[in-house]
Amino acid sequence: MERSTVVMARRLYELQQTELGVQRHQQALKDVRARLQDTGERDKARAQADATRRDYEKLRADLRDTELAGQQLAQHVKEIEQRLYSGRNTNPKELVSLQEDLKMVQRQRGESETRALELMTQAEAAENAATRAQGLARQAEASWEEQRQQLLKEQSVVEEELRLLQQQETSALATFQGQELALYQSLKKVRGGVAVAKVERGICRVCGIAVPSHDAQRARSNPGLVRCNSCGRILYVA
Numbered sequence: 001m002e003r004s005t006v007v008m009a010r011r012l013y014e015l016q017q018t019e020l021g022v023q024r025h026q027q028a029l030k031d032v033r034a035r036l037q038d039t040g041e042r043d044k045a046r047a048q049a050d051a052t053r054r055d056y057e058k059l060r061a062d063l064r065d066t067e068l069a070g071q072q073l074a075q076h077v078k079e080i081e082q083r084l085y086s087g088r089n090t091n092p093k094e095l096v097s098l099q100e101d102l103k104m105v106q107r108q109r110g111e112s113e114t115r116a117l118e119l120m121t122q123a124e125a126a127e128n129a130a131t132r133a134q135g136l137a138r139q140a141e142a143s144w145e146e147q148r149q150q151l152l153k154e155q156s157v158v159e160e161e162l163r164l165l166q167q168q169e170t171s172a173l174a175t176f177q178g179q180e181l182a183l184y185q186s187l188k189k190v191r192g193g194v195a196v197a198k199v200e201r202g203i204c205r206v207c208g209i210a211v212p213s214h215d216a217q218r219a220r221s222n223p224g225l226v227r228c229n230s231c232g233r234i235l236y237v238a
C-alpha cells in the first residue's frame with residue numbers, strides 16, 4: 001500500500017511534467033513559426049536597394065533628356081550662325097534679330113550643359129548609393145537564408161520532441177483511474193496548471209510552506225493521495 005501511494009503521486013507528477021513540457025514546446029513552436037514569418041530586415045534592405053536603383057535610373061533618364069536637348073540647342077546655334085554669316089542676309093533688322101536669337105539659344109545651351117554636369121555628378125553618386133544598397137540587400141538576404149535554415153532545423157526538432165511528449169501524455173493518461181485523474185485535472189484548473197507539488201526538505205516546492213512532518217509521513221505511507229495544507233496540491237515526496 002505504501003508503495004502504491006508514492007507511485008501514484010510520482011506518476012501524477014511525471015504526467016504534470018510531461019504536460020508542462022507539451023505547453024513549453026507548443027509555445028516554442030509558435031515562436032519559431034512567428035520568427036520564420038518575420039522577414040522585415042530582409043524586406044527593408046531590398047526595398048532600400050530598389051528605391052536607390054529607381055533614383056539612379058530617374059537621374060540617368062533626366063541626364064539623357066538634358067543631353068538630347070543640349071544637342072538640339074547646339075544644332076539650333078549652328079543654324080542661326082549659318083544664317084548670320086552666310087552673307088546672303090543683308091537686312092540689318094533681321095541680322096540684329098538673328099544675333100539676339102543666337103545669344104538666347106547660346107545661353108540656353110550653356111544652361112543645359114551646366115544642368116547636364118550637375119545631373120552627371122548626381123547620377124554618379126546615386127549609382128554608388130545603389131551599388132552599396134544592393135550589396136547590403138544581398139547580405140541581408142544571405143543572413144536571412146542562414147537564419148531561416150537554422151529556424152527550420154529548430155522547428156523540426158521542437159516538432160519531433162512535441163510529438164514524443166504528446167505520445168507520452170496520451171499513454172500516461174490512459175493508465176490512471178478516473179478518481180485520481182479527476183482530482184488532478186480539477187486542481188490543475190484552479191491552481192495555475194500545477195496540481196502536484198514536490199516536497200523537498202520538508203517544504204512544498206510550489207507554495208513554499210513547510211509541510212507538517214505527519215503529512216509528509218502520510219504522503220509516503222497513506223493509501224490515498226495527500227494534499228498540501230496550504231495550497232491544496234497533491235504532495236509528492238520523492
Ligand SMILES: [Zn+2]
Pocket residue numbers: 197204205206207208209228229230231232233
Ligand atoms: Zn503547497
